Amino acid sequence: MNGLVAIGAGIAVLGAFGGGIGIGIATSKAVEAVARQPEADGKIMKNLILGSALAEATAIYCFVIAVMIIMMLKG
């Protein structure tokens, strides 16, 4: 039973994949934007942080679900 719970938690965390890709794309575009327009640095940084926070949230949900699986189902 405990083994299955661990596997379930592991599968739940696989969703963090999406968050990682999202933040990666956002950062790459932000770097491009800064390279093109260095004077808009502050605004781009702000938007990047906002986008990253929203993208990261999905990964965080996966983590919270995984922790909950372990905490609630642990026999």
Place this chain on the structure above:
Amino acid sequence: MEEKVKELIEALECETVFTIPIGNGIPVKESTVVTWIIMAFFVIIAIILTNRLRTTGIGKKQAVTELIVTKLFGLVEGMVGEEGKDYVPYLVTVMLYLGVSNIIGIFGFKPPTKDLNVTLALAVMSIMLVQIAGIRAKGVKGWLKSFTQPIAIVTPFNILDLFTRPLSLCMRLFGNVLGAFVIMELIETMVTKAALPALFSLYFDLFDGLLQAYVFVFLTSLYIKEAIETE
């Protein structure tokens, strides 16, 4: 291994420190007590810094105080906009509280934001403030009408937003702090207690904690800005 897992789970749980003997007894959780400590810290700092303020011939202490307040207010006002000036003090307060409570793990306390109830309360407070700001700016009629903007068909989604926004605010903060806490505990109990944790603590406790405080306030002010927008 078993013992270490047990230790980890024990660190995750929020213990009851003491019980107020009224009725069936009101349990006071650890997060509440740590919050009191943070409150005491801020109150003492505020008393020290605002002691003997004057308008002419300011001292060094007052100059520093004014610098901190103007910088923080300017930062938040840049996010919430000119019309949302009334809400800046609340947002700055939340930012200071979250900033300190996220990094308090360094000093050996359990961060209060690791407790889901704390982050949930903060998120509910934020979303209520957003709605009140909407009512204040547009009136009850305008506020109700704003649910049908931009077109009538999105009304259910706008109402759903009332619940998903605080949920995402609460879960984001909770998950980040919990994640940092778990990783730090894992490094400390399973790997080493030497120099390595200090290095990771710099990222997970300091950087991530402050960033999350900023993100929480940023999102709240974004919602307020959206709510008070009048066309």
